[in-house]
Amino acid sequence: MSGTKPKVLLLGQIDHAHASWGSLGDIAELVKPAATNRAEFIQECRDGNLDGVVAAYRTFGSVEITGLIDEELVGVLPKSLKYLAHCGAGYDQVDVHACSAREPPIRVSNVPTAVDDATADVNMFLIIGTLRNFNTSMLALREGKWRGQPPPALGHDPEGKVLGILGMGGIGRNLKKKAEAFGMKVIYHNRRKLSDELADGARYVSFDELLKESDVLSLNLPLNKNTRHIISRAEFAKMKDGVVIVNTARGAVIDEAALVEALDSGKVLSAGLDVFEEEPKIHPGLLRNPNVMLVPHMGTWTVETQTAMEEWAIENVRLALETGKLKSPVPEQADL
The missing domain is CATH 3.40.50.720 (NAD(P)-binding Rossmann-like Domain)
Incomplete structure (x- = not known):
């Protein structure tokens, strides 16, 4: 049965909302990249190992694996990818213009008020x-x-x-x-x-x-x-x-x-x-x-806020899979 489910890619890790992430397994096949750096990740995409991924959940720290979500990376991401749920309010690591310009576009969401x-x-x-x-x-x-x-x-x-x-x-x-x-x-x-x-x-x-x-x-x-x-x-x-x-x-x-x-x-x-x-x-x-x-970037460094951010981003993934719409699309894509 797992082959009939859409794939969801985890970039980074879930630290708190394990139950909510696990429950996504009821409607999606949850996968992780094997790559440990950008070059390996790009190759993994080019080799087709992530084909079938419809949505990706990313953390701020996942930049160590993928590098920035820039024009180069958007160009090699699987064509099946429609949604990118960023677990953070600021999303300057993601080139939203490049995501919008791709065919089909990648719809990006963030967690605008959880922080x-x-x-x-x-x-x-x-x-x-x-x-x-x-x-x-x-x-x-x-x-x-x-x-x-x-x-x-x-x-x-x-x-x-x-x-x-x-x-x-x-x-x-x-x-x-x-x-x-x-x-x-x-x-x-x-x-x-x-x-x-x-x-x-x-x-x-x-x-x-x-x-x-x-x-x-x-x-x-x-x-x-x-x-x-x-x-x-x-x-x-x-x-x-x-x-x-x-x-x-x-x-x-x-x-x-x-x-x-x-x-x-x-x-x-x-x-x-x-x-x-x-x-x-x-x-x-x-x-x-x-x-x-x-202070070493600790604005959201609390159990409660980190949990709320993860729950929000997971909800974006769930709604994307179930309804085709994101809970909180980034403003630049409001017209998409």
Whole structure:
């Protein structure tokens, strides 16, 4: 009977939602690649070993096996593949344009809101830590120097500070509520102004106004060709002296070399970063600066959130097989 079932390919691994993944076996044949790197994976596809795969579930970490889902890879994936369920909110590892242009197209989904709460929590942790200048003394304490010798400059309270959110999607809106609980005033910039209901009192401003007015600038936008290095030297020059920068989106939305320059000059008081341009490699200028709080991409690093992400991505696969539609297709394919 297994030969009559559509095949579903697992790229990466299931860590939590084992029962839900196992239950897919009732309607599909679950397969894994034998490949351990990109060259082997491409050859496996060319040899026809994955023919018959209709849907693939992929994790962020599966890039170590396949490399990026780019034009080259899309060109060799089995023609039977119709659906790609990405277990993550950000999907910059997937070239959606190449997936759409293929005949037949590969429909891509992500888990757009499952990550909102956990990521915004880390966002707020970084905002408080950077404003209060905790990192310097945390480092000194481990070296047996109490707060530091000499003690660090006094930090700042979040109350009354202007938080500028660049990218007011689910994570940004979640962050807004958390920041307001600390007494912060929230402004935001998006490609499009939100409805009054979604903005919920946050003031919409132009990109330049966001740069000029923010005491704390939080980056919560997806990475794509239009947003890469959206914050660089020219943008830092427009900001307040002593601005705080926090990034939980993707590392490459900031020009890290320009950020290091701005930190060294004092233009940027401190930064809180969960993501980096060339992960896991960190710019040495960030590592040596005690005013930078560094977290190794742990925005969604909770049992509850990782489980919710896996369940959501598995549901995308199930709905694709049963109804031909995805629960959460990526916005770029809304018209497909």
